[in-house]
Amino acid sequence: MSSSFPDIASKLSSIAKDFHGRGWLLGTSGNLSAVVSREPLHLAMSPSGVDKGELTPDQILLIDEHGLVVSDKPTKPSDESPIHVRIAKARGAGAVLHTHSIWNTILSEHFGADGGIAIEGFEMLKGLQGVRTHEHREWLPIIENSQDMPALADRIGDTLKKHEHVHGFLLRRHGLYSWGQDLRQAKRHVEILEFLLEVLGRTLMISNRQKV
Amino acid sequence: MSSSFPDIASKLSSIAKDFHGRGWLLGTSGNLSAVVSREPLHLAMSPSGVDKGELTPDQILLIDEHGLVVSDKPTKPSDESPIHVRIAKARGAGAVLHTHSIWNTILSEHFGADGGIAIEGFEMLKGLQGVRTHEHREWLPIIENSQDMPALADRIGDTLKKHEHVHGFLLRRHGLYSWGQDLRQAKRHVEILEFLLEVLGRTLMISNRQKV
Amino acid sequence: MSSSFPDIASKLSSIAKDFHGRGWLLGTSGNLSAVVSREPLHLAMSPSGVDKGELTPDQILLIDEHGLVVSDKPTKPSDESPIHVRIAKARGAGAVLHTHSIWNTILSEHFGADGGIAIEGFEMLKGLQGVRTHEHREWLPIIENSQDMPALADRIGDTLKKHEHVHGFLLRRHGLYSWGQDLRQAKRHVEILEFLLEVLGRTLMISNRQKV
Amino acid sequence: MSSSFPDIASKLSSIAKDFHGRGWLLGTSGNLSAVVSREPLHLAMSPSGVDKGELTPDQILLIDEHGLVVSDKPTKPSDESPIHVRIAKARGAGAVLHTHSIWNTILSEHFGADGGIAIEGFEMLKGLQGVRTHEHREWLPIIENSQDMPALADRIGDTLKKHEHVHGFLLRRHGLYSWGQDLRQAKRHVEILEFLLEVLGRTLMISNRQKV
Numbered sequence: 001m002s003s004s005f006p007d008i009a010s011k012l013s014s015i016a017k018d019f020h021g022r023g024w025l026l027g028t029s030g031n032l033s034a035v036v037s038r039e040p041l042h043l044a045m046s047p048s049g050v051d052k053g054e055l056t057p058d059q060i061l062l063i064d065e066h067g068l069v070v071s072d073k074p075t076k077p078s079d080e081s082p083i084h085v086r087i088a089k090a091r092g093a094g095a096v097l098h099t100h101s102i103w104n105t106i107l108s109e110h111f112g113a114d115g116g117i118a119i120e121g122f123e124m125l126k127g128l129q130g131v132r133t134h135e136h137r138e139w140l141p142i143i144e145n146s147q148d149m150p151a152l153a154d155r156i157g158d159t160l161k162k163h164e165h166v167h168g169f170l171l172r173r174h175g176l177y178s179w180g181q182d183l184r185q186a187k188r189h190v191e192i193l194e195f196l197l198e199v200l201g202r203t204l205m206i207s208n209r210q211k212v
Numbered sequence: 213m214s215s216s217f218p219d220i221a222s223k224l225s226s227i228a229k230d231f232h233g234r235g236w237l238l239g240t241s242g243n244l245s246a247v248v249s250r251e252p253l254h255l256a257m258s259p260s261g262v263d264k265g266e267l268t269p270d271q272i273l274l275i276d277e278h279g280l281v282v283s284d285k286p287t288k289p290s291d292e293s294p295i296h297v298r299i300a301k302a303r304g305a306g307a308v309l310h311t312h313s314i315w316n317t318i319l320s321e322h323f324g325a326d327g328g329i330a331i332e333g334f335e336m337l338k339g340l341q342g343v344r345t346h347e348h349r350e351w352l353p354i355i356e357n358s359q360d361m362p363a364l365a366d367r368i369g370d371t372l373k374k375h376e377h378v379h380g381f382l383l384r385r386h387g388l389y390s391w392g393q394d395l396r397q398a399k400r401h402v403e404i405l406e407f408l409l410e411v412l413g414r415t416l417m418i419s420n421r422q423k424v
Numbered sequence: 425m426s427s428s429f430p431d432i433a434s435k436l437s438s439i440a441k442d443f444h445g446r447g448w449l450l451g452t453s454g455n456l457s458a459v460v461s462r463e464p465l466h467l468a469m470s471p472s473g474v475d476k477g478e479l480t481p482d483q484i485l486l487i488d489e490h491g492l493v494v495s496d497k498p499t500k501p502s503d504e505s506p507i508h509v510r511i512a513k514a515r516g517a518g519a520v521l522h523t524h525s526i527w528n529t530i531l532s533e534h535f536g537a538d539g540g541i542a543i544e545g546f547e548m549l550k551g552l553q554g555v556r557t558h559e560h561r562e563w564l565p566i567i568e569n570s571q572d573m574p575a576l577a578d579r580i581g582d583t584l585k586k587h588e589h590v591h592g593f594l595l596r597r598h599g600l601y602s603w604g605q606d607l608r609q610a611k612r613h614v615e616i617l618e619f620l621l622e623v624l625g626r627t628l629m630i631s632n633r634q635k636v
Numbered sequence: 637m638s639s640s641f642p643d644i645a646s647k648l649s650s651i652a653k654d655f656h657g658r659g660w661l662l663g664t665s666g667n668l669s670a671v672v673s674r675e676p677l678h679l680a681m682s683p684s685g686v687d688k689g690e691l692t693p694d695q696i697l698l699i700d701e702h703g704l705v706v707s708d709k710p711t712k713p714s715d716e717s718p719i720h721v722r723i724a725k726a727r728g729a730g731a732v733l734h735t736h737s738i739w740n741t742i743l744s745e746h747f748g749a750d751g752g753i754a755i756e757g758f759e760m761l762k763g764l765q766g767v768r769t770h771e772h773r774e775w776l777p778i779i780e781n782s783q784d785m786p787a788l789a790d791r792i793g794d795t796l797k798k799h800e801h802v803h804g805f806l807l808r809r810h811g812l813y814s815w816g817q818d819l820r821q822a823k824r825h826v827e828i829l830e831f832l833l834e835v836l837g838r839t840l841m842i843s844n845r846q847k848v
Contacts, residue, residue, distance in 0.1 A: 018265070022235075023446075027551040027616035051608065053442070100548055105623050110630060123357055123386035124312055127239040133359045134385065145547055147557045173558065174547035184263065192239035199317050204630045205841070206322060206416045230689070234659075335781055335810035336736055339663040345783045346809065396687065404663035411741050417629070418746060418840045447658075451763040451828035475820065477654070524760055529835050534842060569759055571769045597770065598759035628842045 003182075008034045008044045009060035011183050016046060019099060020053035024194065028052065029100040030175065031078040033063075034183050035088055041065040043084060047075035065089075082153045083177065090160045093179035095186035100175040103197045108142050108170040110204070116141040117170075119196050127192045128167045129185060140193065141169040168193050215394075220246045220256045221272035223395050227309070228258060232265035236311040236406065240264065242387065243290040245275075246307040246395050247300055253277040255296060259287035277301075294365045295389065302372045305391035307398035312387040315409040320354050320382040322416070328353040329382075331408050339404045340379045341397060352405065353381040380405050427606075432458045432468045433484035435607050439521070440470060444477035448523040448618065452476065454599065455502040457487075458519040458607050459512055465489040467508060471499035489513075506577045507601065514584045517603035519610035524599040527621040532566050532594040534628070540565040541594075543620050551616045552591045553609060564617065565593040592617050639818075644670045644680045645696035647819050651733070652682060656689035660735040660830065664688065666811065667714040669699075670731040670819050671724055677701040679720060683711035701725075718789045719813065726796045729815035731822035736811040739833040744778050744806040746840070752777040753806075755832050763828045764803045765821060776829065777805040804829050 003011075012032045019025045030052060033045040045061050046052070062071040067081030078084075084096045111117045119125065120137040128138065141159050146152040152171075159169055167189050168178035178193055180186035215223075224244050231237045242264060245257040257273050258264070274283040279293030290296075296308045323329045331337065332349040340350065353371050358364040364383075371381060379401050380390035390405055392398035427435075436456045443449045454476060457469040469487050470479060486495040491505035502508075508520045535541045543549065544561040552562065565583050570576040576595075583593055591613050592602035602617055604610035639647075648668050655661045666688060669681040681697050682688070698707040703717030714720075720732045747753045755761065756773040764774065777795050782788040788807075795805055803825050804814035814829055816822035 023619070026619045027548065027612045029548055029551055029616075029619075051611070100619070102619070102622050102626060105546065105548070106627050106630065109627075121385050122317065123383070124239060124241055124317070127241055134357055135359075145558055147559075171547065173545050188239045188263070192241075195235070195238045195241075195312070195314070198314050201626070201630065202314060202413070203318050203321075206318065206413065333809050334741065335807065336663060336665055336741070339665055346781055347783075399687070400663045404665075407659070407662045407665075407736070407738070410738050414738060414837070415742050415745075418742065418837065447831070450831045451760060451824045453760055453763055453828075453831075475824070524831070526831070526834050526838060529758065529760070530839050530842065533839075569770055571771075595759065597757050625838070625842065 003034075005036050005044055005060075005062065006057065008036060008183070009057035012044060012046060012060055013055050013057045015097070015183065015187055016052040016055040019097075019190070020051075022101075022194075024099040024101045024190075025052035026100065030098050031080055031084070032095075032097050033081075033084040033088070034095040034186075035093070036062065041085070041088065042070060043081075043088060045077050045081060045084060047073070048078045050075070079149055082149050083156060086153045086157055087160070087177065087179050090157060091179055092181075093186070094181045095183040096177065096179045097186045097190045098175055098177050099190055099194065101194055101197070103201045104170055104176040104194065105173060107197050107201055108172045108174065108176075110201075112142050112144075112172045114142070117197075117200065119200065122196060122199070124192055124195055124199075127188055129180065129189070130165070138196075139163055139166055141166060143169055143171055145171045145174045215246075217248050217256055217272075217274065218269065220248060220395070221269035224256060224258060224272055225267050225269045227395065227399055228264040228267040231309075231311060231402070232263075234313075234406075236313045236402075237264035238312065241312040242310050243292055243296070244307075244309050245293075245296040245300070246398075247305070248274065253297070253300065254282060255293075255300060257289050257293060257296065259285070260290045262287070291361055294361050295368060298365045298369055299372070299389065299391050302369060303391055304393075305398070306393045307395040308389065308391045309398045309402045310387055310389050311402055311406065313406055313409070315413045316382055316388040316406065317385060319409050319413055320384045320386065320388075322413075324354050324356075324384045326354070329409075329412065331412065334408060334411070336404055336407055336411075339400055341392065341401070342377070350408075351375055351378055353378060355381055355383055357383045357386045427458075429460050429468055429484075429486065430481065432460060432607070433481035436468060436470060436484055437479050437481045439607065439611055440476040440479040443521075443523060443614070444475075446525075446618075448525045448614075449476035450524065453524040454522050455504055455508070456519075456521050457505075457508040457512070458610075459517070460486065465509070465512065466494060467505075467512060469501050469505060469508060471497070472502045474499070503573055506573050507580060510577045510581055511584070511601065511603050514581060515603055516605075517610070518605045519607040520601065520603045521610045521614045522599055522601050523614055523618065525618055525621070527625045528594055528600040528618065529597060531621050531625055532596045532598065532600075534625075536566050536568075536596045538566070541621075541624065543624065546620060546623070548616055548620055548623075551612055553604065553613070554589070562620075563587060563590055565590060567593055567595055569595045569598045639670075641672050641680055641696075641698065642693065644672060644819070645693035648680060648682060648696055649691050649693045651819065651823055652688040652691040655733075655735060655826070656687075658737075658830075660737045660826075661688035662736065665736040666734050667716055667720070668731075668733050669717075669720040669724070670822075671729070672698065677721070677724065678706060679717075679724060681713050681717060681720060683709070684714045686711070715785055718785050719792060722789045722793055723796070723813065723815050726793060727815055728817075729822070730817045731819040732813065732815045733822045733826045734811055734813050735826055735830065737830055737833070739837045740806055740812040740830065741809060743833050743837055744808045744810065744812075746837075748778050748780075748808045750778070753833075753836065755836065758832060758835070760828055760832055760835075763824055765816065765825070766801070774832075775799055775802055777802060779805055779807055781807045781810045 123134045178189040390401040547558045602613040814825040
């Protein structure tokens, strides 16, 4: 929790490499951040437009609560930095991870008109912070995508307020955001949600129906 | 068979990393154990809540037949330790592996109401201990999931008694348990059962029918 | 951009290994090139018939604008060298990558009679050079395959002229060509197009319809 | 071609590790061989029951034309050694590789009653030795599985005689055999056939029909 910037940067690089290998961060998509200090709020964050399979610790930026770069590096932060900051504040999250996977992209559209996906009855859910039983019903909200970042951040803020206990959300035809107290927990949440989305997606193939 | 604890811990770590890479232990799910001594019964076991892709040998716990930690490590054993102990006793197993894969999760539900899956006619079955021909019919029981561990362990005990020759079982919407005389054999059994489940699952997609 | 041949050769080898791991260059299929000089036009290019998972920098050839080998190496360039040269000229591309993936092969046939695939509304599209919004509509032309290389190169030239803003094209039942200002961008474009093709392909499975 | 035994053993180990990673040799399934000398016929061969992801060069056996071990190692050769010998003789093959993949298992059953699979019109076919155009029609025979090895080897011999130009065959619900002049070519053939089988299999999912 009280990790130093170099340590956090190294972990972000390691997670990026792992997720890129799984196909969750292809084509420089996705971004990763972790809180370095609360007051003032500073986040270590992956830069924009970088191959996540080759992200090195020294490429990690330090940004402030406005998403502006604190460190004097030549790269710029992701356009989605405000979303990371918003989640870090609204949830007290210590880390925020954003992935573009095949299945989160497909299901964000498939269930888009429903406004979210209900995931229920899986043991895997117990890996989500605070969940004690597989009988838990997790709601994964789906938010319409937009290039208007402040508007999108507000929409996300509203969703987080409305759904206090969610562990992530989908942006439609865009990707998954999840978070945790620290990078370890955030990584765990991403793996769990990606796993469950793939289970739902492949179940649709077998059941041969439009909705589960 | 008469491996030392450090050797076993190292092997458990190696298998965990491999299976995590295949997506069978995502989100800290699953757990792995191997018998260190029979009398008293001591198992080397993966701790609870650890990223299996980064499990190190020194994190492996030593537990007794009640699932209590013998070694003085700060981590706690998995809630599912009693299941490992039960299988080690009932089967004389030297190693027990539990995976959460996409396909074992999906098929444990798809065939859940049938109480199990019959797998028959595959050469791959010959890799299961004691099976001599692909004409073998393997029954893979499916047991209802529960958070009541003693009750679940009893249910598993009953299943193992009823089906003397099975090489594994599924917990519904939860995962696969398999085992072997030693870690090598248990790993082989997991790979074979996961392979066959994926074959059945993808066959369902092609055949476009609800059941095989 | 002003990279030396050894540096480019090393990057080509690294991308080849990565793509082979993903199953996009199996069986010595596919080829990779990058411009070393513009005048005269010289390309660093992977040789014909080599296992891309084991491609070493010293195997990379230097070819001229006629696809002839400049360096005195015993291997021969790919038959598809003229296509690489054509793209480098027509687009001013600094790098050209050609992959054979499961999904680009399947969809090049599935949508073959339509002459191309329209990909629209995905955030991932923003990773393509010059695309500013997910509302972008990308056209991915499909060109009939042929063993008559000059004829095929002409057909490709016509397509590139007709569709000025495309970032790649498919050869029917053959594979994907994409390119970029440099290897980094070309790799990004391949990852994005392969990702989107897999999304479309798996969506077809769920929607259970012949066309999207 | 005139490689020494240590060199061949090292290559067999390397291919085994690669194919195991792709899920083609799970659960100790499959086997690999390469000719060391023609007269007398000696093959370097993977031993029975070994984890192919951990196969080391020193585990590779030397067998004669009767499938008997020449070297004095404690392991035994695969029961399928006679098949390797048969192919090495009938085709003059320098290497024989046998894989158990998800897709070769599924399609060997799906098309089993047809006695084989016709694969036609793919650029990828050009990677098969002697094939000059994607318009080539490759026949991949499917042979009924059996535990009677001499009978199976005879059946395979008949198939190889009847279909002189095939580059591989499937054993029903069992796996793929392919071969080549040397290990490099055999590996290429396996990758190509596995690729094309996956293309056919996934195409079936999209087309939603029982047969292509």
